[in-house]
Amino acid sequence: MFPLKEKDRRVVQVLLSAGCCPRCVLRFCCVGIQTTYRLSRKELFTELHKFLNDDESKPEAVECNQPPCKKIRLQDSEKSDDNSDLSGAAELLSSEYVLRNDQVQICTVCLGILQDQCEKEFVKKHATWLLVKQEVGQQGSILAKDDILQLKEVYKWITHPLLSEELGVPVDGKSLFEISVVFAHPETDGDCHFLATVCPDCFRPTKNKQSVFTRMAVGKALEKIKDDDFLQQFPYRLEPPKGSCVVQRIQCTHNSVYVAGRYNKFSRTLPQTPWVIDGERKMESSVEELIGEPLKKLFKVDNLNFSSSGREDVDVRALGNGRPFAIELLNPHRTSFPQQELKELQEKINGSTDKIRVRDLQIVTREAIGHMKEGEEEKTKSYRALIWTEKAIGKNDIDFLEELKDLKLDQKTPLRVLHRRPLAVRTRLIHSMKVEYIDQQHFHLILKTQAGTYVKEFVHGDFGRTKPNLGTLMNMTTDILELDVESVDVDWPPTLDE
Numbered sequence: 001m002f003p004l005k006e007k008d009r010r011v012v013q014v015l016l017s018a019g020c021c022p023r024c025v026l027r028f029c030c031v032g033i034q035t036t037y038r039l040s041r042k043e044l045f046t047e048l049h050k051f052l053n054d055d056e057s058k059p060e061a062v063e064c065n066q067p068p069c070k071k072i073r074l075q076d077s078e079k080s081d082d083n084s085d086l087s088g089a090a091e092l093l094s095s096e097y098v099l100r101n102d103q104v105q106i107c108t109v110c111l112g113i114l115q116d117q118c119e120k121e122f123v124k125k126h127a128t129w130l131l132v133k134q135e136v137g138q139q140g141s142i143l144a145k146d147d148i149l150q151l152k153e154v155y156k157w158i159t160h161p162l163l164s165e166e167l168g169v170p171v172d173g174k175s176l177f178e179i180s181v182v183f184a185h186p187e188t189d190g191d192c193h194f195l196a197t198v199c200p201d202c203f204r205p206t207k208n209k210q211s212v213f214t215r216m217a218v219g220k221a222l223e224k225i226k227d228d229d230f231l232q233q234f235p236y237r238l239e240p241p242k243g244s245c246v247v248q249r250i251q252c253t254h255n256s257v258y259v260a261g262r263y264n265k266f267s268r269t270l271p272q273t274p275w276v277i278d279g280e281r282k283m284e285s286s287v288e289e290l291i292g293e294p295l296k297k298l299f300k301v302d303n304l305n306f307s308s309s310g311r312e313d314v315d316v317r318a319l320g321n322g323r324p325f326a327i328e329l330l331n332p333h334r335t336s337f338p339q340q341e342l343k344e345l346q347e348k349i350n351g352s353t354d355k356i357r358v359r360d361l362q363i364v365t366r367e368a369i370g371h372m373k374e375g376e377e378e379k380t381k382s383y384r385a386l387i388w389t390e391k392a393i394g395k396n397d398i399d400f401l402e403e404l405k406d407l408k409l410d411q412k413t414p415l416r417v418l419h420r421r422p423l424a425v426r427t428r429l430i431h432s433m434k435v436e437y438i439d440q441q442h443f444h445l446i447l448k449t450q451a452g453t454y455v456k457e458f459v460h461g462d463f464g465r466t467k468p469n470l471g472t473l474m475n476m477t478t479d480i481l482e483l484d485v486e487s488v489d490v491d492w493p494p495t496l497d498e
Helices: 006-017 022-028 041-053 082-095 124-138 151-167 186-192 194-198 215-224 227-233 287-299 339-352 366-373 399-403 455-460 470-474
Strands: 177-184 246-254 257-265 303-308 317-330 356-364 380-389 407-412 425-439 442-450 478-488
Touching (some): 006 022, 006 041, 022 151, 194 227, 257 366, 287 303, 287 339, 303 366, 317 356, 339 356, 380 455, 399 425, 407 455, 442 455, 455 470, 455 478, 470 478
Antiparallel strands (some): 177 246, 257 317, 380 442, 380 478, 407 425
16 A cells, blocks of 8 residues: 555645656655655555545456546535545546556656656646645645655666666766657647746757756746746646657766866966957967867866866966866766876976966866865955056155055956856955055066956056956056966865875
8 A cells, every 4th residue: 555644635636637657746745765666556546545435345446448437626616515526536447447448648757767767857747736736735735846756866766677687787976977768749839938928037048058048047937936826827727648758769878087286387478268259269279278188188078167266367377376277077988097197297288388287187076176266256366467557657756655554456347258247336345555666667576366357458448347447556557568466365275296
């Protein structure tokens, strides 16, 4: 007998009347026993029949390829007598859920996924959730959406033993090797389009996504939309689909491997990442490629993702201990290396070019990368800038800059990055400044700033978009000729012995 309780009777009745398969009925009743879902469809319907009838002498019930002759809407159910409705549901099970020509009615929620052991979720699940939530609410119960068992979890409970038996290997849920099954259901492709009109902010096109209707975007919209707004667009009634999900592709992948380190950049003509504008490459190489290409060959991967603690402009050098970086190697065919081999790769990278230098190259966990980004704007960075002044200056004219501490700047998004960053005014701090006089129109300015400060704009003012700026402080026009990053004060990754 299923671990169902008296309060579940009404929910079972509503879901069956809506055309749900027995496994989805159990999911929405929060049945978390894995072995229950591995029973056959006939066994599942038989047990549901016993639960609703409370009479084991009635004939067994199985699925059919036709929906129930009477769809019971939620709003109508409030007018019905509970006992008569349960009796009607039991009658549906015994008289109408029969096999006909070996065809099975496709579930209105999982679209055949838990009937054909497939995996995919659609907006119709949300409509069924509203049915269940309202019915449970009428009974005075509180049910959260997270309480319902996820479709993919039930799918894994069913398929893992089958895979283990077929392949002759144990199935480990924590394994780094994954088999992904991707399914499609063209019939319901348009079901979530109305969400884009209700929650347009959730569906923004990106370069790397073929469709804006990603799982994450749809989930975000379903969390944001009000129940009443959803029901205006998507009715309670769930029509049985004409076809089941089909397998689109099966992928076998290994979890990503993460490599971290620090890099110095000595060139003023080298971008951090490949520089392509309107399909045309502007520079022959980049920091990402000089480090990433050797790693791709070593780990035997096709693609990688590069990230770092901030970034410098193409004409800015990164000196000192270097800038922390991390590289995600996607679907590697080699996954483990002794540190000595990574050290040899580091030496190979450093010997192949004079534009960069890498240090502390090491394998890290995905979680460890979070340390690189934690409190990024609260960290400090040090710079050395070569300054030009319009008017002739003496050493005494710039000494006052060293007395300024924690100078607060209001920086409107610079014109040079406005095409890729939102317009906003950001408050940043210059913690301290030191000066080194060169001649009447040049001096070095050494700054310690809050991370995220636009140093170039502080020097030339960006047409007044940064206030105050060096020009207003000195009461003359100033500009920046060269800029170097001298330190990025992020204590990560761990320093390795050379």
